[in-house]
Amino acid sequence: MIRDFEQLMNEAIKKGPKRLVVAAAGDREVLKAVKLAIDNKLVEAVLVDDRDIIKSVARDIDIDMNKVEIVNVSNKLEACEKAVQLLSSGQGDILMKGLIDTSIIMKAVLNKEFGLRSGELISHITMIESRVLKRLLFVTDGGINIKPSLEEKKDIIRNAVNVAIKLGYEKPKVAVIAAIEKINSAMPETIEAAALAKMSDRGQISGAIIDGPLAIDNALSEEAARIKGIESAVAGKADILLAPEIIAGNILGKSPIYFAGDRIATIIGGTSKPVVLTSRANTADIKLISIAATVLMA
């Protein structure tokens, strides 16, 4: 079971190199991460963008052009479509978003003809390396599904569980987060949390131990759960935190960066091939960790 990003990198290096296809690769921070991934033997890279832009940025950061393949395209939209097509035709293992809006690359990923749909719901997963808690946390969904239904929450959990299992978690513990740990009909997410916990009991969701509703304190701290008198196999020991909607997931996944100085990695679940979907605000270091995580999933 992987407990921190150093261990994640080491495991990914053992499994690499995989073939990484980068859509709209002509960006300094993106290519810095790709260079680090190549140097660590995590990947071989296919860079899809305007050839001249790639070459000019690459010179700047001293990337060895013998180790990358360039696919020349004339605009960002074409870059996304071409990159996704390379993946779906078997010419790559991992898709990475370069300097392009998430909505544009996601449109290509979701394309019905050549996209990376697996028939499952696509969801967003943030991995947090918590220095204080000394373990990894998976937060979902803070980036794609705005207000998921009960059925969609079930799929979002399954995607995160699949990622955790690939990272060596035998039976990950899922906390369905709400503002309180009691059922309250004024907060419908507490009712859906109870339903998800019971779906787990009844075998409707497998491979994980699911409990909820749990407030964030009960989910993360055994002491807080004890004080509240909560008996739960998940309380205080959660691996995966399911947020009731995007805003809560977004806050939960990002605030450890700013409040704790923690590192995070972001990936996509539910696609036929793994996708690295980092933000422009992420450093090359964070992008590298995200690549390493997808290498373990490829």
Place this chain on the structure above:
Amino acid sequence: MIRDFEQLMNEAIKKGPKRLVVAAAGDREVLKAVKLAIDNKLVEAVLVDDRDIIKSVARDIDIDMNKVEIVNVSNKLEACEKAVQLLSSGQGDILMKGLIDTSIIMKAVLNKEFGLRSGELISHITMIESRVLKRLLFVTDGGINIKPSLEEKKDIIRNAVNVAIKLGYEKPKVAVIAAIEKINSAMPETIEAAALAKMSDRGQISGAIIDGPLAIDNALSEEAARIKGIESAVAGKADILLAPEIIAGNILGKSPIYFAGDRIATIIGGTSKPVVLTSRANTADIKLISIAATVLMA
């Protein structure tokens, strides 16, 4: 302007002692905090609960019974009502919640005959002492208003602004938090955030600089705001974070405790007298800080 809890304690000590009325005071953690507050000359205390229970707990933690007044009641509900009545009849400056459910004490606080209504919306405010950001953050509302309307959000902002002003913030910066910093009609909170920002521009909310929608990264990090190209007087410098609903506020206010080891204090805004509303899971240290904050507001 108060930047950390040590400074907050020092300022409160200068302003004390105030008269603290504790509803359902017969609890070890509650009385430990009260003892610390008395020893620091922050307060004189009126303890409302069963006299025998108070005496037995007090002996245990070595509280000087000459410095407290006991008001004997026979049950927890009566303790809440009596404590609130003491406040509203002018026999106390600050109300503190002891070992009792929040809903029960809030019912007494909101009582139309003897409660602590000021005519304003009552709201929950968490103060975070961020060690990484090296400043205080005010998060609202993670504890009372489940899904506030636009008008209620305006009131929630005003309550938090009033608290910040009492703590020396001249014109606090308010970030209205969403999952993204752009307006998106699939996320109605982004539209309401824009409305709140414009209400501030038009003078409909005064005493603060308000901007939104901002994602948590843009609100807290100038670097993240710069990368996203956001021009805003609030981005990266927010003092007050307004959450769109209780679940987001609850996560935002609590997760720095577990991810960063930060200390927090929780208070109530909009009442005629300040209220300390800590949770059973809070330590005596956190309860003490919350008392100190209300001393500055009394």
